[in-house]
Every structure is written in structure tokens, then in C-alpha cells.
Amino acid sequence: MAEADVTNRKPQDEVQALFEPQGVREEQTPRTDAEGHGERRPAAAPASPESAPPQAEAALAPIEEPVVSPHPYATKLREQRLAKEASGHARRDTLLYLDGVNKSFDGFKAINKLSLVVARGEMRAIIGPNGAGKTTMMDIITGKTRPDSGEVFFNGDVDLTHHDEAAIASMGIGRKFQKPTVFESHTVEDNIRLSLAGPRSVLEALFHRKDQAERDRIDAILETTRLTEKRKLLAASLSHGQKQWLEIGMLLAQDPELLLVDEPVAGMTDAETEETARLLREIARTRSVVVVEHDMSFVRELGVKVTCLHEGSVLAEGPLDQVSADPKVIEVYLGR
Amino acid sequence: MTPSIRWLLAALTFLFSAISVAPVHAQESDPAATIQKFGGKQSYDETEAVISELAATGDARVARALRALREGDLYWRESDEAVFIAERNGDNYDLLDPLTGEPAGSEPRGDMSKVRVKNSIRNAVTTALGSLTLRAENPAQRMRAAETLFSEADPEMIEPLDAAIEAESNADVLIRMQEARAAAVLASDRPAPEKAEAAQVLANRGDRESLTMLNRFANSTEDQAARTAAIAAIAAIENNIAFWNQAQNIWYGLSLGSVLLLAAIGLAITFGVMGVINMAHGEMVMLGAYTTFVVQEFIRTSAPGLFEWSLLIALPLAFLVSGTVGLVMERGLIRFLYGRPLETLLATFGVSLILQQAVRTIFGPSNREVGNPDWMSGAFDIGLMSVTWNRLWIIIFALAVFAALLIVLNKTPLGLQMRAVTQNRSMASAMGIRTPWVDAMTFALGSGIAGIAGVALSQVDNVSPNLGQGYIIDSFMVVVFGGVGNLWGTLVGAMSLGILNKFLEPYAGAVLGKIVVLVLIILFIQKRPRGLFAQKGRFVDA
Amino acid sequence: MLLARFLGPRVWILIAALLLAAVLVPMANLYLSPSHPLHVPSYMVPLLGKYVCYALLALALDLVWGYVGILSLGHGAFFALGGYAMGMYLMRQIGARGVYGNPELPDFMVFLNWKELPWYWYGFDQFWFAAIMVMLVPGLLGFVFGYFAFRSRVTGVYLSIITQAMTYALLLAFFRNDMGFGGNNGLTDFKDILGFPIQADSTRAGLFAASCIALAIAVLIVGWITRSKLGKLMVAVRDAESRTRFIGWRPEYVKLFAFTVSAVMAGIAGALYVPQVGIINPGEFAPVNSIEIVVWAAVGGRGTLLGPVIGALLVNYGKTYFTAVAPEFWLFFLGGLFVFVTLLLPRGIIGTIDYGWETWRSRRRASREEKGESDDGEGQPLASPAE
Missing domain, CATH: 3.40.50.300 (P-loop containing nucleotide triphosphate hydrolases)
Structure with missing residues (x-):
């Protein structure tokens, strides 16, 4: 079942990658995965929409949604919403979804870029x-x-x-x-x-x-x-x-x-x-x-x-x- | 730790350099004896001779007698030819000592004779007054003379002052003389521009006395320009005074903070490091104060010469007394209650009641008198701020105790074991540390420090059985505010609470200020339950 | 009925005893001649009434300390606030009979040259208003204080210390003359309550009866709360707060509920106390008073219904006895009591009896390990005086 999720996720994953805040995405190291089932993501993340508008445009194209207004703020909001939706698709079928979680106590990194999915x-x-x-x-x-x-999601969203x-x-x-x-x-x-x-x-x-x-x-x-x-x-x-x-x-x-x-x-x-x-x-x-x-x-x-x-x-x-x-x-x- | 000592040194250097040229009592001849020579029937020439003799002493204090002579207020008693300044009071004269101005009883008018004066004598006096002290060899004496003349603001003295200013070489004294002259000018009937200039001089001086003079002048003068100058000067002085008031507030705050620090520092160990709620902590402080009392009583009866040393003798004894009581408490009571903080709180509160009542039974319920040694009494000024010696010593003492405690905790084997036990008891015990012994010693140390604090607090507070109660809540507030388990937090907590308290006082009054501080702390604890300098980590709330 | 099984016979005996006392003591005072052996002298009625108020106060503390594990060192503040609310009503009842004869202003305000009544004194000439305030003011303080404290998860000794700071701050505040509560002297010289002269034997008998009834009702209410699912939750919060959180409860609200109810009960105790002793002053806010309440509950046995009542009666009888016979020994005794109870009798009198009974019964059950006969729990066994 978990395997199935991963294959389903692939296309949206790329879209999602475009709209995620830059930092989080770049921290993502490809996980060593014995079974080879973990999410494989582009190693070098594309820049955020603002800095690379053409790419963003291209990625947005398949999703049919009229651009409401050319106002930069409205555009940004829409992009954020789409990104959220996209990442939601990615984890929709998971029960527990941890991605890039960090936690340190007084400099001691207790949790370091932890990603974990439980179906x-x-x-x-x-x-x-x-x-x-x-x-x-x-x-x-x-x-x-x-x-x-980092992200911690339960029941998808x-x-x-x-x-x-x-x-x-x-x-x-x-x-x-x-x-x-x-x-x-x-x-x-x-x-x-x-x-x-x-x-x-x-x-x-x-x-x-x-x-x-x-x-x-x-x-x-x-x-x-x-x-x-x-x-x-x-x-x-x-x-x-x-x-x-x-x-x-x-x-x-x-x-x-x-x-x-x-x-x-x-x-x-x-x-x-x-x-x-x-x-x-x-x-x-x-x-x-x-x-x-x-x-x-x-x-x-x-x-x-x-x-x-x-x-x-x-x-x-x-x-x-x-x-x-x-x-x-x-x-x-x-x-x- | 090194920074704290460096800081301390810097503070001390600042303090001592700021103490304005301390008065030096150099006594060549006894002016009191010379004044007595006015007594008895004598010729004008004889009187004049005495005047020059007095002038030659160069002692500013004789000015009082000379001025009385000029005003015709100097009398001698028929019976023993003793000389007094006399004020008429019905059929009697009220007598004042000619040198000090202290009241010296009264005599019927018939028993007193006036020292006779005529104009030539008056002129001689005026000259003498001027030359007397303003020309003295010792700059400190000249300084004192200028100060005296300043507060007298006597127009007659303008000319002698001018002469003295001409001859003066010492820059500090020169400033004082010019100020004295300015004060005299304001009080004289000199022309307005000169007065405006004088107002400026007073503004530069900038103390409360100048303010009073300028206010009086501004209210009385008719000249518009002079009044404007005076008002500007007043504003400048008020600014200056406001600045020093802030400084004084900070000083009071530090002083209160050091008292809080002393009271709380032992608690920072027992509560902060060991986690034991000792409600009898205040009583440990009280025991220290009573130890001081007993030491002083003993010295008073057996070795009065040692009184100056009484506090130093009391320090180790207070440490021992409170430390021993703490040790007994820990072994006999608290060790059975580890891990049950609320029970510890109740049991130690019971102990505090017993200790209070025991002291009340032995020493009585009223305040006991604990004396200040000479080096703890008196005050001096820094700028417009008054600093009492006992407060200064307590600040120094509090910081010294704090530093010593840091050294004990960080540099001694006991400190190492203490930290080991508090961080991981079972591991420490596995390493061969006798944890019960460390517990007992830590508690005894905390209690002993409370006792030392009691010695210091006996100098500023009433020594009564209730002494401890007044400090316990404040101490807990300091420790909790600063962050449990952090000595530096306790230092910062004590000082900031002290200063906050003193800054709130002018606006809210002492009691309301205290309430506001309590409420603020309560709100603060809600926001940061683990204090200002909380220890962070995964195991904190485990 | 169901409640009878619920609370157990001992609690019903207590309630019956209280109701009986509410009738018998006033009768023995009013209708038996002074020479009669069962006559209750007039000085004793308000004294007993005072004990009953203290018992109510101890019960209020027990609700938060014994059942929820919050050691409040500030319950004296709620007691005193309730007392002040009642005191303000009694002050207004004096009317023009004060020393200065001002119909509107209490004496101390005339003395301080106040021209008109402060706004917060309005309404206190009405009993119903005062009665509401008796509950509202302490309840509100408890609610607000508890809301902030529990929400930020201030627990254990920290909470104890800030409750103590709270009552200390109020102590300082009420000492101030310009607070408008009589400063140092507090409120006193009361004349009458609801039209009855406050010094009269019959009024005092009535107040005593009212205190007994209030205590009986409080025992019932606390019994009901602690036997409900909420009561079980309270004990759960006391023993394992984070566990309750991880099964979805919000312990801060449980605590807040108990703390507020307890504050209201303490306020009522204070309101009944003031007319019987005839004075309320800032001394009631003293932190020492609040700690003394703790020892009453501890002696009797916290986490029980009977314990605090019995503890308050015993300790205060002891106090009256000692202060009459050997006043200087009272503090020794009280201090010793604190140490003794925490060290040797951590469950208190009732708790120890219960525990002994519980162990005896389980031993008996173990000895005849046959069919599991169903048992009806009476009295809440305190498994561990946990902290």
C-alpha cells in the first residue's frame, strides 16, 4: 500500500517541490533506502517562484485555474494555495507524515531532518x-x-x-x-x-x-x-x-x-x-x-x-x- | 567569575575617585582656646590682637565667632569669663558654643557681658574673615572656607573673595571660591548683569543649595534679564538634580538588590541547586542576626575594645550556627522527604515556627539592638547623591559572598560533587560519591550562607524574631525570577528586582510598588515558568 | 438511596452530626438555664461557629490539595475576601450609628476625610448583593489566577509560591488606607445583620446554625464532585497529569474548576466567619494563616471528606486550649505538628484509618481467595499521598 502511494505521488511531488519554501527543500537529503521505496526528489531544488517565474509558469500550466489578477500578492497567494494543495495530495493517503523535521536542545540536535511516513x-x-x-x-x-x-501531518492534512x-x-x-x-x-x-x-x-x-x-x-x-x-x-x-x-x-x-x-x-x-x-x-x-x-x-x-x-x-x-x-x-x- | 571581580574593582575605583576631596582635619592650634581669650574686660587693641590670632589659625570654624563678634552677639560669662554666642530670650540669654554653634545652656542676662566692638574692630573682623581661611596654606582648608562662605552667601565677603580668587592657584578651590562669590553677589545689591553672571556660575554648580538660592533670587529680583538668567539656571539645575535622582534611585535599587541577594543566595543553593523548599530559610538569616547580637553583647561586657571587629567575629560564628541548624534539619527531617517537595515545604515551615518561637522565648519578642561599628556608619556624597557606608559595605559584601560561592561551586571538590549529585544522583553515587553526605553539606552550606546574610542584615534591619519572615517570600521570588539552579540568575534577579522596586516607589509609593513587583513576578512566572535564566534541555521536566 | 452508598456511612454521620449541632447547640445555649450541666455558655457559640467556618475552609483547600494535588498557600486570601465582602455589608448596616454619625460613610472614611463612598462600596447596603459578592469576588480571583497559572502549566512548588505571593500582595494592599477597606484596622464595630443585633445570643446561635448547614452542604457538594467522573479525573490529574493530557483531557480546566469552586467555598467560609468574630482586618491575608489551613487538612487527612473537617476542629481546639494555658508553647506545638504530620502521619488521621482498613480488608480477601465478592467502596482510599 505504501508503495502505491509513492508512485501516485510522483507527479505532484515535482509541483510541490517548486512551491515549497526554498530552505526546507534544500535541506532534504536523499534518503538511503534499502528497499528503494522512499521518495526520491530532485537533489537540487528549483528556486522559489519569485526568482524563477518562467519555470513556475510552466509548472502551473497543467493545473487549470484562471489567473485572477496579475497583482503580485494575489499571484503569490494562489501559488501558495496550489502548493499546499499539491503537497496535500502527496500525503493524502498517509496517516502520519513527517518531513524534514528538526529539533535541537541547547545546540544538541535531537532530531535531524527526520522524514518518516506511516500508512x-x-x-x-x-x-x-x-x-x-x-x-x-x-x-x-x-x-x-x-x-x-519541518512538517508533521496526521491523516494527510x-x-x-x-x-x-x-x-x-x-x-x-x-x-x-x-x-x-x-x-x-x-x-x-x-x-x-x-x-x-x-x-x-x-x-x-x-x-x-x-x-x-x-x-x-x-x-x-x-x-x-x-x-x-x-x-x-x-x-x-x-x-x-x-x-x-x-x-x-x-x-x-x-x-x-x-x-x-x-x-x-x-x-x-x-x-x-x-x-x-x-x-x-x-x-x-x-x-x-x-x-x-x-x-x-x-x-x-x-x-x-x-x-x-x-x-x-x-x-x-x-x-x-x-x-x-x-x-x-x-x-x-x-x-x- | 573573573569579569565579576574586574567589575567590582572598577566600581570601587569609581566610587573612591568620585569622593570629592575628603575633609582633612589638620589642627595646628586649638581655635576654641583662642576664642576664649575674648573673655574678660579688655581693650580694643587686645580684642584686635585676638582677632588676628584667630585669623592666623586658618581654621574656617572660627568664622562663626568672628561674625558674632561683628554683629555684637559675642558675650562672656562674668563668673568664669567663658565666651559664648548669646541670643536674647526674655530675661535670659540662650548660649551657643562659639566654635560649634551647639546650644550650651542659658544664663540670666545680668550674668553676661558683651565683648565690646567699634567700627575699626568690625573692619578688622571682615578682613580677618576674608584672609583667615581663604588664604590658608592647606588647599583643603581653603576649600572648606569657600564652602562655608557659599552657604552663608554674605555680601560683605565679596571683596575678600575677589582678593582670594586673584591669588588662588588650585583650580578646584578656585571654582568653589567663584561659586561662593556668586552666591554672595546674588544676595548683594550689585547691578543686575553681574547677578545674571552669578546665576550662570550657580547653574554650573548645579546642586540643591544653588537651586534654593536661585529660586529665592528669581522670586525677589525686579530686573527682567537677571530673572531670565536665573530661571534658565534653575532649569539647568533641575535637570542636573533629576539626573542625580536617577543615579540615587539606581543606588538605592542596588542596595535593596544586594539585601535581596544576600537573603536569596543561600536559598539559591538549597532550593535552586538541591530543589529543597526550605521555608525556614528566613529563620536561618534570623539566627545569623541574633548571633551578631550575642557576639556584640559578649564584646560589650568582656572586651569593649573589640567592638569594631564584632561583625568580622560574628561572620564565622553565624555561618557555624546556621550551618549546624541546617545540618541537623537535613539529617533529621529533610532527607526523609526528598522527592516530596510539598511535604518538605510544610515540614520546614513547621521548623520555622519552632525556631521563631525559640528565639522569642530566649531573647524576647521585641527588637534587639545591634550596633554599627564606626566603619559601617556615616555617609558621603558622590555628586548630589548620598551614599551611606553600611549600604556600600553590604553591596560589596553581597558580591563577595556571591563570588565566594561561585568559587566553592566551581573550583572545589565539594562543589564538583554537589553539581554531580544534582545532575545525576544515581550516576554520582555509582561513581563513589557519598550522596547523602553531599546533600547534608550542600544544605549546611546554603543555611550557613543564610546565617552570614543575617550578620549583614542586622546592620540595616530590625533584629527581631520576625526578621526572617520578611525575607522569605522575597527570596523565593528572586530565585524563581532569576531561574532555578542558576546563581547568575539569582544575582541578576535580585538586582533587577531591587532597582525595579526603587523606580516604582516614587510613582506608586513603597507598598504599592512592592505589590506591583509581586504582581509582575506572578505574571512573569506564567510567561516563563522556569525563570529568567531557565535551564533548557530534554531532561528539565522529566 | 444511590447517594447514600456513594458517600459511605461515615460522611452521612458527619452530615447528621452537623445538622444536629445546628439545632442542639443554639437550644442548649438559649433555652437551658446557665446552671444546667448541658448549658452551652454564650462565649462558646461564636467560638464553635468559628471552628465550623475553619472546617469549611479546610474542606475547600482539601478539594484542590487532596484531590487535585494543587497545594495552595493562598487560600487565606479567598477566605479574607469573602470576609471583607460580608464586612462591607455589615459596615453599611451601621448607618448613622457610627462614632461620627455619618449615615453614608463608614467611620474610617470620615476619619480619613473622604467625602463620598467609593464606587466599589455601592450595593453593599443590600444583603443579596453582598451575598453574591461573597462568592463572586473570591471565585473571580481564583478563576483569573488559576486560568493564567494552569494554562502556563505552573505546577508544584512554583504554584505554591506564587499563591503565597498573591496573598502577600493582597496583605500589603489591604494595609493601605487609600484602598478604602479600613487599612490596618480593617472593618469592625458591626451593629446588626439582616436587622438582627449582631451581639445578641439568638443572632449568634443563628449564625452558628447557618455555618453548620453551610458546612453540611459543602460536604455534600464536595462529595458529589469527588465521586463523579470528574472527581476521578481530578485524582488522575493529581497522580499522573501528563497521562490525562495524552488521553485527551485538559488538566488545566479540571484544575481551574476545582480551584474556582474551592475559592468560592473559602469565600463563603470567610463571610460566615466575620459576623461571628466581629472583625475582619488585613491580618487574615497573612501567608502564615494560609499555611495553617494546610496543616488542618494534613492532620485530618487530605483526599478525604471527613479529614479536613476533623483536622480543622482538632487543631483549632488545640489552639484555643494552648493559647489559654501556655500561649508561648502554641507555636512550638503547631510547628511540631507540621513536622510530625508530614514525617510520620502523611495520610492524616482519617487517611491512616482508611489505609489500615483497606489493607486489612485486602489481606482478608487474599486469605479467602474464593469468589470475588463485590465490594462497595466507601471513603476514597488514598493509594499514595502522591506529589
């Missing part, structure tokens, strides 16, 4: 050594951190950089933290209840009444996460692995389109790890999932496409065997 219904594993920028990437997607530059955590969560992006965070002084059931998709207003919560539909949803999620037995227990009394599942259950309750799962099996027993892999595969049948994980056997068990991050950008992408055979990946993991 609808795809499950993706992200690996990478410590400090590769995995958690910062999650922070950027979920609105906790604002990138210095929702610019995530303009929204905060709560808004992004409500759009359908769920996030599980590295360290399991559940509401320890609430019961398992209440944890799920608080996470259930629905209105998020304070007054609604004050006058909220439990109903059968809600109970059914909770039952179903508890069943999926194997926590039915524990529903009346305080979350604080759960084991580490059970807390991880509860957190995944809370994500499911949100009914998200995209789940970001940060190291779901850290500190789990082998049996629990296996169970978690099964759980994630089950979830991935209906939703997109991005899993950040160190545990290679777990990633193997997931059996999905793998992206390896290093120093804030993508080092390699493809099936696990291919990625792990990549000399650059080996170098990064084993040292030089």
Missing part, C-alpha cells in the same frame, strides 16, 4: 540506539515538543505542530510511555473509563452517568487486555507487565487511529513479551501502530517493517533482516 493500517517498528531521537520523535508527534522546523497534547490525543493518536503511567489510585476499570473516547469537557465529566454501552466497551477492552479478573483492583496493585497492558488498554479505550507505543515489553517476562506481541498484532489489524523497541526478538516476533533511527534521522528502513544486515546499522549498534 494507514500499517504497523511499524522503530529501533535505534540510545539518544537516537525515538522519544523526542514521539514527543513531537504528540505535541509535547514543538519542532524547530492535519498539521500536528499547531495542536497541543490533548487536542492531538482527541484526534486519534494514543501514546504509551516508556515507563508505564496509569492512575494508581483508581481501579483498573476506572482507568479504562477515564480513557474512553467521548466528550472531554469538565462539566460533562461532572454530570456523567454510566450507561450500558460504556460498560460493554470497558468489558471488551478488559477482555482484549486480559484484565477482566483485575477490574476491581487498584492499578497500583498490578504487576509491571499488567500495568503495561492496562496502559495499552487505556489507549484502546481512546479508540485511536494511530498508537505510539514506547518500549512496551521493557521489564517483562518472556511469556508476557509474547503475549504483548500477540496483543499488538491484534490491535494492528484495525489501527496503525508505531512501536519503539530495543528488544530485537520482540521486533522479530512482530514481523513488520522496521525503521532504524540514528542521531535524529533515518538510517535504514525495511524488513528486519535487511535492516539488521545493513553495514551502517551494524556500525551504529556495535560501534566503529
Whole structure:
């Protein structure tokens, strides 16, 4: 499916390239791509419309739209709109679209020209050594951190950089933290209840009444996460692995389109790890999932496409065997 | 750190070079004894001899007695022939010391005799007054004479001044003499153009006294040109005064800022570096102040000669007292509460109540008197700005403590371990640093510095059990405003809050100014929750 | 009914006790002869009334501290503002009976040579207006302050410190004579309230009863809030704020709601307090007062309904006792209480009892690990006095 997008995108891609702000485009380095599926873009970007009007004209020609007015400002606006539309086409079919994202903390580049595309219904594993920028990437997607530059789009055309955590969560992006965070002084059931998709207003919560539909949803999620037995227990009394599942259950309750799962099996027993892999595969049948994980056997068990991050950008992408055979990946993991 | 010391030196050099030629008390003969020679019945010749003797002393202070003599206000007491300046008050004379002008009791009129004068005596006095001090050998004395004459603005003195100006070689003294002459001219009935010129001279002098004279002149003169000149001069002076007022405001601001810095600097360690909310911090300051009190009491009773040294003796003791209390607090209380800042806040508040009440029980609830040593009292002028020694010393002291603390944090093993522990506790402990020991020492250091601050603050504030309470909120504001975990932020925060406070005061009054500052800080924290110089990074809010 | 199961029997006992006290104490004061063993002396009625107001105040603080984790060191400010609003009404009721006999201006304004009533005093001659202001002014301050603070995610000790700065700024402001609130002396010399003489035993009995009823209603409201889904959300915000954010809630609004409701409750407590003690002055804004409220809630047990009420009653009874017997020891005791509670009794009295009960029950359940009998939660177990 992802492959199909790429081929579809090609023509518009060039148009888009013309109208993108110069800086962003030029920073784009052609990505090393084992599978050869990433976007290949002209290495030297054409200049902006102002400095190269004839080219712009030529590119605009195929799109039939009357030029409203020769006024430079109107022309510029129109070009911007067209460019926006064009880039929208490019990512229309993606669920998560990161392009040229940069973020640095006090001079340290945590994310460096990161580009990543996740298609609808795809499950993706992200690996990478410590400090590769995995958690910062999650922070950027979920609105906790604002990138210095670059594009982050959800569902094709929702610019995530303009929204905060709560808004992004409500759009359908769920996030599980590295360290399991559940509401320890609430019961398992209440944890799920608080996470259930629905209105998020304070007054609604004050006058909220439990109903059968809600109970059914909770039952179903508890069943999926194997926590039915524990529903009346305080979350604080759960084991580490059970807390991880509860957190995944809370994500499911949100009914998200995209789940970001940060190291779901850290500190789990082998049996629990296996169970978690099964759980994630089950979830991935209906939703997109991005899993950040160190545990290679777990990633193997997931059996999905793998992206390896290093120093804030993508080092390699493809099936696990291919990625792990990549000399650059080996170098990064084993040292030089 | 080096820049700060260089800055300090530059500031000091500036200060000391700006102190206008300090008065030098060179005493060749005792003028008071000479004045007494007017006493007793004597001939005019004898009186004249005394006048020239006085003139020869070259001491400007005798001018008072001479002028009294000229006006016929100099009397001697029949009983002991002691000489006084007398003012009639009903049936009595109110007596003034002829040299200092201090009140010296009163006597019935019958017991006093006038020192007799005639015109030749009066002329002798006038000449003497002129030559007396304006011709003295020592330029400092001439300077003083000119200053005295300036404030007297006596038209009689124009001629002697002219003569002195003719002979004067020292440029600074010359200016003062010309100003004195100008003041005298304004008060005289000289022609208007000359007065206009004089007004210009006063405008160049530009202080409040000149302003008063010019105002008086502008209101009384009829001559249009002279009045215009005077008004222009007034405007110039007012500008000058406004400038110095700003300077004075900045000075007051720095002074308040240094007090805030002293109060907050210990907190910058315990709260800023360790993250411990110590609500008893103010009480550590209070303990330091009471240590000073106890030291002074001890010195007063056992070794009065050491009084000048009392503050220096108190400094290490205050550090020890507050540091020890801090150590006990950390070991006995705070270490159980690490990672629970709100609980720490409450528990340390409890400690602050206990410490306050303990001090109240031991020393009583009222203010205790802590004396200023001589080198801490008095004031001097820079331009139109008055600088008190205690404020100056406190600024210097605050900066010194700040510098010392930077050195401790950046250059000593303890400082290194402290920074290691605050940055990554588990790693530091894995490296073999005894983290509990470092915690205790850091807290003791912060508390000890609060104690030192108490020694300084005892010089400018009331030493009472409530001393600490007044500083705790301000200190927290400074640390939070400057940015937690950043000593430089604390310095900048303290100074800017101090100056802001003092600049708001004239417009809003002291209390309202303070409220405005508090509200501004509250708004500021909303905008930048981590302060002016926030530490940035991925792990800050982890 | 449902609510009964919801709040648990202990809370209903508390409410019943409050309502009973609202009836019995005034009767014991008014209708029993002074020699009767159950007679409540007249000085004691306003004293008890004062405790009840403090209990209401502690409950208000508990709503934000115990349930949402916001340690406010400025709740004394809301209390005092409510008190001032009531004080202004009482001042206007004096009318021409003041020392200067000015029908329009309170004495202190005449004394300061003010010619007319400042605009913000308008309307306070009407009880209904004052009653609205009692809730509106603290509520508005809480809302505005909370809006800015929570929106910029000021949390933890930073929030505590700026709430303290807020009450400190108000303290300084109300000390000023030209604020028009009586400066240093505050508002006092009240004559009557709603036409009843304020010193009369019957009026005081009425005020006591009103305080008890207000507290009972407040317990019900707080109980309702904290047992609702919103209440669960509050605790969730307290324990894992960022988690609530990532499942789509906006914790700042949850906090803002609790903070504003709490400020209004504190204001009402202040308004009931002022006619019973007969004075309101800037001292009520002192930061120390606000911290004392915290210790009431801490002693009783934060995050519970009963805790703050019991804590406020106990600590203030202790204060009355100590200041009468050994005034110099009161601060030692209070200071020691802060240390003791935080170090050794972090859950407070009620919280510790609940916790003990909870562990005992779970141990019992574990011992007979048969069928999972459904349990009806009463009293909110405080899993961890989290911060």
C-alpha cells in the first residue's frame, strides 16, 4: 500500500517541490533506502517562484485555474494555495507524515531532518540506539515538543505542530510511555473509563452517568487486555507487565487511529513479551501502530517493517533482516 | 567569575575617585582656646590682637565667632569669663558654643557681658574673615572656607573673595571660591548683569543649595534679564538634580538588590541547586542576626575594645550556627522527604515556627539592638547623591559572598560533587560519591550562607524574631525570577528586582510598588515558568 | 438511596452530626438555664461557629490539595475576601450609628476625610448583593489566577509560591488606607445583620446554625464532585497529569474548576466567619494563616471528606486550649505538628484509618481467595499521598 502511494505521488511531488519554501527543500537529503521505496526528489531544488517565474509558469500550466489578477500578492497567494494543495495530495493517503523535521536542545540536535511516513493500517517498528531521537520523535508527534522546523501531518492534512497534547490525543493518536503511567489510585476499570473516547469537557465529566454501552466497551477492552479478573483492583496493585497492558488498554479505550507505543515489553517476562506481541498484532489489524523497541526478538516476533533511527534521522528502513544486515546499522549498534 | 571581580574593582575605583576631596582635619592650634581669650574686660587693641590670632589659625570654624563678634552677639560669662554666642530670650540669654554653634545652656542676662566692638574692630573682623581661611596654606582648608562662605552667601565677603580668587592657584578651590562669590553677589545689591553672571556660575554648580538660592533670587529680583538668567539656571539645575535622582534611585535599587541577594543566595543553593523548599530559610538569616547580637553583647561586657571587629567575629560564628541548624534539619527531617517537595515545604515551615518561637522565648519578642561599628556608619556624597557606608559595605559584601560561592561551586571538590549529585544522583553515587553526605553539606552550606546574610542584615534591619519572615517570600521570588539552579540568575534577579522596586516607589509609593513587583513576578512566572535564566534541555521536566 | 452508598456511612454521620449541632447547640445555649450541666455558655457559640467556618475552609483547600494535588498557600486570601465582602455589608448596616454619625460613610472614611463612598462600596447596603459578592469576588480571583497559572502549566512548588505571593500582595494592599477597606484596622464595630443585633445570643446561635448547614452542604457538594467522573479525573490529574493530557483531557480546566469552586467555598467560609468574630482586618491575608489551613487538612487527612473537617476542629481546639494555658508553647506545638504530620502521619488521621482498613480488608480477601465478592467502596482510599 505504501508503495502505491509513492508512485501516485510522483507527479505532484515535482509541483510541490517548486512551491515549497526554498530552505526546507534544500535541506532534504536523499534518503538511503534499502528497499528503494522512499521518495526520491530532485537533489537540487528549483528556486522559489519569485526568482524563477518562467519555470513556475510552466509548472502551473497543467493545473487549470484562471489567473485572477496579475497583482503580485494575489499571484503569490494562489501559488501558495496550489502548493499546499499539491503537497496535500502527496500525503493524502498517509496517516502520519513527517518531513524534514528538526529539533535541537541547547545546540544538541535531537532530531535531524527526520522524514518518516506511516500508512494507514500499517504497523511499524522503530529501533535505534540510545539518544537516537525515538522519544523526542514521539514527543513531537504528540505535541509535547514543538519542532524547530519541518512538517508533521496526521491523516494527510492535519498539521500536528499547531495542536497541543490533548487536542492531538482527541484526534486519534494514543501514546504509551516508556515507563508505564496509569492512575494508581483508581481501579483498573476506572482507568479504562477515564480513557474512553467521548466528550472531554469538565462539566460533562461532572454530570456523567454510566450507561450500558460504556460498560460493554470497558468489558471488551478488559477482555482484549486480559484484565477482566483485575477490574476491581487498584492499578497500583498490578504487576509491571499488567500495568503495561492496562496502559495499552487505556489507549484502546481512546479508540485511536494511530498508537505510539514506547518500549512496551521493557521489564517483562518472556511469556508476557509474547503475549504483548500477540496483543499488538491484534490491535494492528484495525489501527496503525508505531512501536519503539530495543528488544530485537520482540521486533522479530512482530514481523513488520522496521525503521532504524540514528542521531535524529533515518538510517535504514525495511524488513528486519535487511535492516539488521545493513553495514551502517551494524556500525551504529556495535560501534566503529 | 573573573569579569565579576574586574567589575567590582572598577566600581570601587569609581566610587573612591568620585569622593570629592575628603575633609582633612589638620589642627595646628586649638581655635576654641583662642576664642576664649575674648573673655574678660579688655581693650580694643587686645580684642584686635585676638582677632588676628584667630585669623592666623586658618581654621574656617572660627568664622562663626568672628561674625558674632561683628554683629555684637559675642558675650562672656562674668563668673568664669567663658565666651559664648548669646541670643536674647526674655530675661535670659540662650548660649551657643562659639566654635560649634551647639546650644550650651542659658544664663540670666545680668550674668553676661558683651565683648565690646567699634567700627575699626568690625573692619578688622571682615578682613580677618576674608584672609583667615581663604588664604590658608592647606588647599583643603581653603576649600572648606569657600564652602562655608557659599552657604552663608554674605555680601560683605565679596571683596575678600575677589582678593582670594586673584591669588588662588588650585583650580578646584578656585571654582568653589567663584561659586561662593556668586552666591554672595546674588544676595548683594550689585547691578543686575553681574547677578545674571552669578546665576550662570550657580547653574554650573548645579546642586540643591544653588537651586534654593536661585529660586529665592528669581522670586525677589525686579530686573527682567537677571530673572531670565536665573530661571534658565534653575532649569539647568533641575535637570542636573533629576539626573542625580536617577543615579540615587539606581543606588538605592542596588542596595535593596544586594539585601535581596544576600537573603536569596543561600536559598539559591538549597532550593535552586538541591530543589529543597526550605521555608525556614528566613529563620536561618534570623539566627545569623541574633548571633551578631550575642557576639556584640559578649564584646560589650568582656572586651569593649573589640567592638569594631564584632561583625568580622560574628561572620564565622553565624555561618557555624546556621550551618549546624541546617545540618541537623537535613539529617533529621529533610532527607526523609526528598522527592516530596510539598511535604518538605510544610515540614520546614513547621521548623520555622519552632525556631521563631525559640528565639522569642530566649531573647524576647521585641527588637534587639545591634550596633554599627564606626566603619559601617556615616555617609558621603558622590555628586548630589548620598551614599551611606553600611549600604556600600553590604553591596560589596553581597558580591563577595556571591563570588565566594561561585568559587566553592566551581573550583572545589565539594562543589564538583554537589553539581554531580544534582545532575545525576544515581550516576554520582555509582561513581563513589557519598550522596547523602553531599546533600547534608550542600544544605549546611546554603543555611550557613543564610546565617552570614543575617550578620549583614542586622546592620540595616530590625533584629527581631520576625526578621526572617520578611525575607522569605522575597527570596523565593528572586530565585524563581532569576531561574532555578542558576546563581547568575539569582544575582541578576535580585538586582533587577531591587532597582525595579526603587523606580516604582516614587510613582506608586513603597507598598504599592512592592505589590506591583509581586504582581509582575506572578505574571512573569506564567510567561516563563522556569525563570529568567531557565535551564533548557530534554531532561528539565522529566 | 444511590447517594447514600456513594458517600459511605461515615460522611452521612458527619452530615447528621452537623445538622444536629445546628439545632442542639443554639437550644442548649438559649433555652437551658446557665446552671444546667448541658448549658452551652454564650462565649462558646461564636467560638464553635468559628471552628465550623475553619472546617469549611479546610474542606475547600482539601478539594484542590487532596484531590487535585494543587497545594495552595493562598487560600487565606479567598477566605479574607469573602470576609471583607460580608464586612462591607455589615459596615453599611451601621448607618448613622457610627462614632461620627455619618449615615453614608463608614467611620474610617470620615476619619480619613473622604467625602463620598467609593464606587466599589455601592450595593453593599443590600444583603443579596453582598451575598453574591461573597462568592463572586473570591471565585473571580481564583478563576483569573488559576486560568493564567494552569494554562502556563505552573505546577508544584512554583504554584505554591506564587499563591503565597498573591496573598502577600493582597496583605500589603489591604494595609493601605487609600484602598478604602479600613487599612490596618480593617472593618469592625458591626451593629446588626439582616436587622438582627449582631451581639445578641439568638443572632449568634443563628449564625452558628447557618455555618453548620453551610458546612453540611459543602460536604455534600464536595462529595458529589469527588465521586463523579470528574472527581476521578481530578485524582488522575493529581497522580499522573501528563497521562490525562495524552488521553485527551485538559488538566488545566479540571484544575481551574476545582480551584474556582474551592475559592468560592473559602469565600463563603470567610463571610460566615466575620459576623461571628466581629472583625475582619488585613491580618487574615497573612501567608502564615494560609499555611495553617494546610496543616488542618494534613492532620485530618487530605483526599478525604471527613479529614479536613476533623483536622480543622482538632487543631483549632488545640489552639484555643494552648493559647489559654501556655500561649508561648502554641507555636512550638503547631510547628511540631507540621513536622510530625508530614514525617510520620502523611495520610492524616482519617487517611491512616482508611489505609489500615483497606489493607486489612485486602489481606482478608487474599486469605479467602474464593469468589470475588463485590465490594462497595466507601471513603476514597488514598493509594499514595502522591506529589
